[in-house]
Amino acid sequence: MVDVLVAALAILLWLVTLVNVIAQRRTGAVTRVWLVGIFSMLAVASSLSVSAVTAGVAQAGGVLSLADAIVRTAVIGAGFCAQSLLRRIREPDRGQLSWRTGRLRALAIALVVLWAAFIVGNVRGSEVFGSFARPEFWPTVYMAVFLGYMAYVLVDVMIGCWYYASSAGGALGLGLRLMSAGCASALMYVAFKVAALALVDLGPRMPAFLESTIGRTDVVLAGVLVAVGASLPAMVRGWQVASRWSRSYVAHDQLYPLWSALIAVMPGLALDPPGSRIRDRLRVRDLDMRLYRRVIEIRDGRLELRELFAPSVVAASRKLALDRGLHGRAAGAFVEAKVLEAALLAFATGQAIDEPWVGAIPEGESTADEVEWLLEVARQFSPPRRLWHNGASITSRAGRAA
Numbered sequence: 001m002v003d004v005l006v007a008a009l010a011i012l013l014w015l016v017t018l019v020n021v022i023a024q025r026r027t028g029a030v031t032r033v034w035l036v037g038i039f040s041m042l043a044v045a046s047s048l049s050v051s052a053v054t055a056g057v058a059q060a061g062g063v064l065s066l067a068d069a070i071v072r073t074a075v076i077g078a079g080f081c082a083q084s085l086l087r088r089i090r091e092p093d094r095g096q097l098s099w100r101t102g103r104l105r106a107l108a109i110a111l112v113v114l115w116a117a118f119i120v121g122n123v124r125g126s127e128v129f130g131s132f133a134r135p136e137f138w139p140t141v142y143m144a145v146f147l148g149y150m151a152y153v154l155v156d157v158m159i160g161c162w163y164y165a166s167s168a169g170g171a172l173g174l175g176l177r178l179m180s181a182g183c184a185s186a187l188m189y190v191a192f193k194v195a196a197l198a199l200v201d202l203g204p205r206m207p208a209f210l211e212s213t214i215g216r217t218d219v220v221l222a223g224v225l226v227a228v229g230a231s232l233p234a235m236v237r238g239w240q241v242a243s244r245w246s247r248s249y250v251a252h253d254q255l256y257p258l259w260s261a262l263i264a265v266m267p268g269l270a271l272d273p274p275g276s277r278i279r280d281r282l283r284v285r286d287l288d289m290r291l292y293r294r295v296i297e298i299r300d301g302r303l304e305l306r307e308l309f310a311p312s313v314v315a316a317s318r319k320l321a322l323d324r325g326l327h328g329r330a331a332g333a334f335v336e337a338k339v340l341e342a343a344l345l346a347f348a349t350g351q352a353i354d355e356p357w358v359g360a361i362p363e364g365e366s367t368a369d370e371v372e373w374l375l376e377v378a379r380q381f382s383p384p385r386r387l388w389h390n391g392a393s394i395t396s397r398a399g400r401a402a
Helices: 002-027 030-049 051-061 066-090 102-123 137-168 170-202 208-254 256-265 277-282 287-308 311-323 328-349 367-380 385-389 391-401
Strands: none
Touching: 002 030, 002 208, 030 051, 030 066, 030 208, 051 066, 066 102, 066 137, 102 137, 137 170, 170 208, 208 256, 208 277, 208 287, 208 367, 256 277, 256 287, 256 328, 256 367, 287 328, 287 367, 311 328, 328 367
C-alpha cells in the first residue's frame, strides 16, 4: 500500500514539474527555475523509492543501496533549491551564488560526506544504507549527515514559508502554509530516523516494518503537502481563467438570438456576418473580445431601431410585466425585449411610428453590468417569426435605409 502511495506521489511530482517547466518557458522567471529544480529532484527521488525501481537500480549498478544514495542526493538538492528560492524572494537583487554563500558550502559538505561514507562503507563491506539503521559506522555517518542537512534546510524553509504566508494572503498564502506543513511533516521524518539511529546504539532496534512504514508515510505526506502547496496558486489562477472563459462563452451564446435578430435587419453593423448558431458555438477563441463586440453591436442595432419604438407597446409590456409579478430590473428587461420585438416586426413590415418612445436602456458601470442587463433582455426576447420568413424584404429595406 505504501508503495502505491509513493508511486502516486511520483506521478504528481512529475506533473507539477511539467507545469512549472511550461510556466518557466512562458515567463522566463528565475523563481520558476528553482521550482523546476525542487520538483524534478523530488520526482526523481520518489520514482527511485518505488520498490521495483529500487531493486532494478541495485541490479543494474551492482550496488545494493545505490538507489538510496541517489534518492538522498536528489532530496538534498531539492532542499537546496527550496532555500535558494526563498532567498531569491527575500533578496531579489542579490547576485549569483558564490563559495562564500553559507547554504552552498553546507550543500557541498553534505554531498561530499554522504558519498564518501557510502563509497568507503561499500568498500569495507557495508551494503545496507539508508532507512534501516545498522550498528555500523559508515551507514550511521551516511544517515547522520543526511538527517543533519535536512533538519537545517527544513527549519529554514518552514519558517520562511510561514513568515511569507501571513503577508501573501489568498491562494498563495494558503499554498505557503501547506508547504510549511509539508516541511513540518518532513521534520517528523527526520526526528523518527534520529530515534531509529539512537535505538541502534542503545540496544533494541526498531522493527524494520515499522521503520519503513512510518518513515515512508511521513515522506509521502510531506511530498503531497509541498506539491499541492506549490501548485495551488497556479491551480487557482487556472480555475479563474477557466471560469471567466466559461462565463463569457455562456453569455456570448445566450446573446445570439437577440444579436442575430438585430443583425438580420442591419447586417452592416456586424464585423462578422452571423452564421448558424452551431457555427457560432464552435468559435471558442478570443471570447472576451467577441463578447464585447457583440454587446456593442446590440447597442448599435437598438439605436438604429429607436424610431420604431412604439409607446403603446411600452405601456402594454409594463402592464403585462406587472401581471407576471416582474418588478425593477426584471420588468425593465421584459419591456425592453418586447419593444425590440415590435420594432423588428415594424421594420420588416415597413410600418412607421409617429411619436416613438424615447426611453433609454440602463447605463452599466462596467461591461460586466451591461452584459448582465442584456442577458436579462435576451431571456425575455423572442425573435418575430415574420422577420425570418421575409429575408428578401429585410435585405432590401436595410439597403434602402443605408
